[in-house]
Amino acid sequence: MNHLPEAWGRPRNDVYGSYDHSYLQGSHPQQHTQQPIVTGTSVVALKFNGGVVIAADNLASYGSLARFTDVERLKQVGTHTVVGTGGDMSDMQHIYEKLLDTLIIKEEYQNDGHYLRASHIYRYLSRVLYYRRCKFNPLWNTILVAGWDDGKPFLASADLLGTTFSSPALATGYGAHLAIPLLRRACPDEAAVAGITRERAVELVEECMKVLFYRDARSLNKYSMAVITGEGVETTGADGEKKEKVHVEWRKDIELANQSWKFAENIKGYGAQTV
Amino acid sequence: MFRNNYDNDSVTFSPQGRIFQVEYALEAIKQGSVAVGLVSKTHAVLVALKRNAEELGSYQKKIIGIDTHLGVALAGLAPDARVLSNFMRQQSMSSRLLYNRPVPVARVVNAIADKAQVNTQHYGRRPYGVGLLVAGVDETGPHLWEFQPSGMVLEYRGASIGARSQSARTYLERTHEQFADSSREQLVLHGLKALRDSLAQDKELTTANTSVAVVGVDGEKFKLYDGDEVGEWLEKLGNVQSSRGGREEPAVPEETMDTTE
Numbered sequence: 001m002n003h004l005p006e007a008w009g010r011p012r013n014d015v016y017g018s019y020d021h022s023y024l025q026g027s028h029p030q031q032h033t034q035q036p037i038v039t040g041t042s043v044v045a046l047k048f049n050g051g052v053v054i055a056a057d058n059l060a061s062y063g064s065l066a067r068f069t070d071v072e073r074l075k076q077v078g079t080h081t082v083v084g085t086g087g088d089m090s091d092m093q094h095i096y097e098k099l100l101d102t103l104i105i106k107e108e109y110q111n112d113g114h115y116l117r118a119s120h121i122y123r124y125l126s127r128v129l130y131y132r133r134c135k136f137n138p139l140w141n142t143i144l145v146a147g148w149d150d151g152k153p154f155l156a157s158a159d160l161l162g163t164t165f166s167s168p169a170l171a172t173g174y175g176a177h178l179a180i181p182l183l184r185r186a187c188p189d190e191a192a193v194a195g196i197t198r199e200r201a202v203e204l205v206e207e208c209m210k211v212l213f214y215r216d217a218r219s220l221n222k223y224s225m226a227v228i229t230g231e232g233v234e235t236t237g238a239d240g241e242k243k244e245k246v247h248v249e250w251r252k253d254i255e256l257a258n259q260s261w262k263f264a265e266n267i268k269g270y271g272a273q274t275v
Numbered sequence: 276m277f278r279n280n281y282d283n284d285s286v287t288f289s290p291q292g293r294i295f296q297v298e299y300a301l302e303a304i305k306q307g308s309v310a311v312g313l314v315s316k317t318h319a320v321l322v323a324l325k326r327n328a329e330e331l332g333s334y335q336k337k338i339i340g341i342d343t344h345l346g347v348a349l350a351g352l353a354p355d356a357r358v359l360s361n362f363m364r365q366q367s368m369s370s371r372l373l374y375n376r377p378v379p380v381a382r383v384v385n386a387i388a389d390k391a392q393v394n395t396q397h398y399g400r401r402p403y404g405v406g407l408l409v410a411g412v413d414e415t416g417p418h419l420w421e422f423q424p425s426g427m428v429l430e431y432r433g434a435s436i437g438a439r440s441q442s443a444r445t446y447l448e449r450t451h452e453q454f455a456d457s458s459r460e461q462l463v464l465h466g467l468k469a470l471r472d473s474l475a476q477d478k479e480l481t482t483a484n485t486s487v488a489v490v491g492v493d494g495e496k497f498k499l500y501d502g503d504e505v506g507e508w509l510e511k512l513g514n515v516q517s518s519r520g521g522r523e524e525p526a527v528p529e530e531t532m533d534t535t536e
Contacts, residue, residue: 113415114379123375 032137036088038062040073041218042175043084043144044208045155046183047168047193048201051229052153054082054146055205057213058253059220060089066220072252074224078104080246081118081147082226083125086172087160088140095139099128117244118147118154122164130162142172148230148246153193168193171208174216179208202227206257213256214263221256285395285402297395297402300424304406307350309437309473310337311466312408312419313447315457318495319410319417321348321488322466324437324473324480338488342367343496344377344412346488350437351405351424359387359403359422380411380418384428392426406436411497412490435469443469459495460511463487467512474517481515482506 002012010019038060045054060068074084075096083100085092103124107116116124122145132139138160147154156166168190169183186204187196196204205225213219231245281287282295289295310323323337335353339360340346345367349356363383370378387407394400407422421434432454433447446469457465466487471480485505490497500508509515 110382112379112381114382114413116374116376120374120376124373127373 032135033088033091033140036091036140038067038089039218040071040086040089040092040173041216042171042173042179042212043073043086043142044171044175044179044183044205044212045084045144045146045169046187046196046201046205047153047155048196048198049194050153050231051148051198051201051227052082052146052155053198053201053205053225053227054084054144054155055209055223055225056084056086057209057220057223059218059222061218064217066218069220069222072224074226075100076226076248076250077121078107078116079248080115080149080228080244081121081145081154082228082248083121084144084146084172086142091139091141095125095128095141095143100125118145118149119156121145121147122154122156122158126158126162126164129158129160133160133162144170144172146226147228148244151230151244153228153230174218175208175212178211178215182208182211198227198229210256210259213259214261221259223254223256225251225254227251284398285400286398294395297425300402300404301406303404304351304423304436305438305440307352307405307437308335308337309435309440309443309470310348310350310408311433311435311440311443311447311469311473312348312410312421312431313433313451313454313462313466313469314410314417314419314431315459315462316455317417317493318457318459318462318489318491319412319419320459320462320466320490321346321408321410321486322463322470323348323350323486324470325484325486327484334484336486338486338499340488340497340499341383341411342371342377344490345380345383346410346490346497346499348408348410348436348486348488349405350440352403353405355403355405355424356407359390359405359407362390363387363409377413379413379415380409380420381413381430383411384409384420384422387422388426388428391422391424394424395426408434408436410488410490412492412495417490417492433465433469435473437473439473439475441473443473446472459489459491460508463489463508464511467508471512471515472518474519476517476519479516480509480512482509485509 040060043056056073058071060071074082076082077100125143129139140160142159145156157170158164169187171179209223213221227249229247281289285296308324308326312321321338325334325337327334338348341363347360366383366386367378370376391403394402402424409420411418419431420428422428433451435443482502482505487500487505
């Protein structure tokens with residue numbers, strides 16, 4: 001038996017055969033993500049007077065194949081925040097399950113009256129995304145962070161390059177082209193938020209999801225929606241600890257309603273028809 | 276002949292269950308000049324007595340700003356305080372960079388407590404020879420923490436560390452019920468009175484040897500006041516001398532030490 005230290009803890013060559021080193025180091029250099037594989041499409045979000053509404057459909061596509069139709073792309077993070085993710089779904093699962101879950105668990109363990117609000121989660125995510133792109137190994141996502149922060153509705157976007165920006169109406173992916181113009185008609189700037197009711201905001205986002213299903217070939221007629229509303233400050237605990245009172249209302253598996261495909265008759269240029 | 280065999284390192288218990296190296300570290304705090312901290316509902320205040328090694332020398336810094344919402348006063352080995360305060364500044368910066376959030380006071384205090392405790396548990400290391408009063412403001416209001424090299428941290432409404440700090444503590448214990456509703460100025464004066472009670476014989480508070488730092492909720496940033504900046508407070512204080520006799524002038528009676536401005 002080989003008693004030399006380099007053999008300690010290794011399977012014996014005379015029993016198992018020598019180790020196949022080709023598994024240890026392939027002939028290829030290690031590659032980082034160069035394109036997303038399983039993808040989610042748009043996330044749509046809009047601020048209103050007293051909160052934010054955010055929606056994303058339940059589809060994960062494999063190329064043009066509608067591969068998974070039950071994917072939840074919105075996630076509540078802590079008590080104040082909902083994030084929505086477009087782009088690579090495996091990277092999204094990494095962010096949700098490895099990063100954000102751990103982050104919130106660690107924060108809760110402290111149990112000291114401090115909690116991460118939307119702006120904190122947003123900064124964390126944008127730093128992670130920027131860090132990864134600096135390693136030339138980006139997380140291939142665009143993320144919207146919606147929530148309640150410091151007595152105001154919060155909505156902001158971060159992407160795989162680490163680009164960050166904020167607006168009262170935001171959408172990712174195809175929605176950035178199709179939904180944002182629709183939302184901006186009702187909400188051109190921050191000042192317009194005060195004039196938008198919750199009902200109107202939900203209506204607008206539902207309309208966007210419908211238009212996106214009509215025109216985005218990677219979308220689904222089933223989606224989730226979360227409405228985050230704040231109601232000022234509540235006092236909890238014996239020591240008068242203050243915490244913002246925030247509601248997150250979920251609607252899942254929403255079927256697209258009132259579809260009209262009449263416009264399809266006028267679409268020319270595909271299939272067997274003679275133009 | 277009667278050498279103590281149980282104080283060579285910080286990992287050996289004496290038969291009585293004591294760790295002498297840690298106790299020596301706590302003694303080092305008592306060698307340092309006094310520092311006092313106190314909090315109201317709106318402010319946290321640090322006051323400290325600076326020492327100069329000799330008449331012609333400058334005074335040793337006693338209060339170190341960590342961030343705009345946080346600072347420490349030290350008693351003991353200043354180089355050790357520098358290590359700890361640099362670490363706290365790093366924690367503070369990383370919290371702002373990573374979470375866009377000023378670091379919660381309790382978190383950064385627990386971070387240095389963990390650092391200090393590790394030193395009491397490894398052979399070849401020594402405990403920090405410094406005690407800190409950490410004053411800061413966060414989302415849960417103003418806070419004052421005391422840090423000890425044993426790794427112990429406790430939150431206080433009023434606390435004092437350093438030489439003769441017991442006299443300051445006695446003042447704080449006598450008056451602490453007024454702190455919560457004190458104004459900013461009243462709180463500073465309470466601090467200075469506690470500090471005055473800790474003066475050695477024949478010593479007095481001067482603009483040269485007194486440091487004051489204030490931080491408040493609603494955005495009043497941590498600010499250190501030194502030199503002439505504390506002159507106004509010392510005037511309000513009136514008597515700046517030790518009450519331990521040695522001078523002909525008698526100690527000022529309690530009534531004139533009015534807390535209202």
